[in-house]
Amino acid sequence: MQISVDDLKRALDEHKDLVLLDVRTEGEVARGKIAGSINVPIQEISSKIESIVPDKSRLVYVYCLSGSRSAIAVEEMIKKGYRNVFNVEGGILSWRTKHYPTV
Numbered sequence: 001m002q003i004s005v006d007d008l009k010r011a012l013d014e015h016k017d018l019v020l021l022d023v024r025t026e027g028e029v030a031r032g033k034i035a036g037s038i039n040v041p042i043q044e045i046s047s048k049i050e051s052i053v054p055d056k057s058r059l060v061y062v063y064c065l066s067g068s069r070s071a072i073a074v075e076e077m078i079k080k081g082y083r084n085v086f087n088v089e090g091g092i093l094s095w096r097t098k099h100y101p102t103v
């Protein structure tokens with residue numbers, strides 16, 4: 001399941017109740033992230049996601065640099081029973097192309 005960066009921006013602007021998950025490395029995150037996102041590197045998703053997002057019905061948007069690692073994370077979360085999880089198409093690269101803010 002996918003969501004565009006425009007839809008993500010709108011959801012954040014509307015203060016929608018969601019978890020924004022960044023699955024990039026700590027080094028990548030240090031170069032900028034979307035405000036309010038929680039960093040869980042892709043290789044730690046399986047072991048940490050249930051403690052970070054215990055409610056498997058919670059709305060979760062997942063992003064990485066370009067959308068490929070986040071797609072893998074979304075698949076992994078669906079296997080674990082998450083029902084409302086979306087991959088942000090194009091990742092933070094698409095976000096930056098739209099000149100949306102990072103911190």
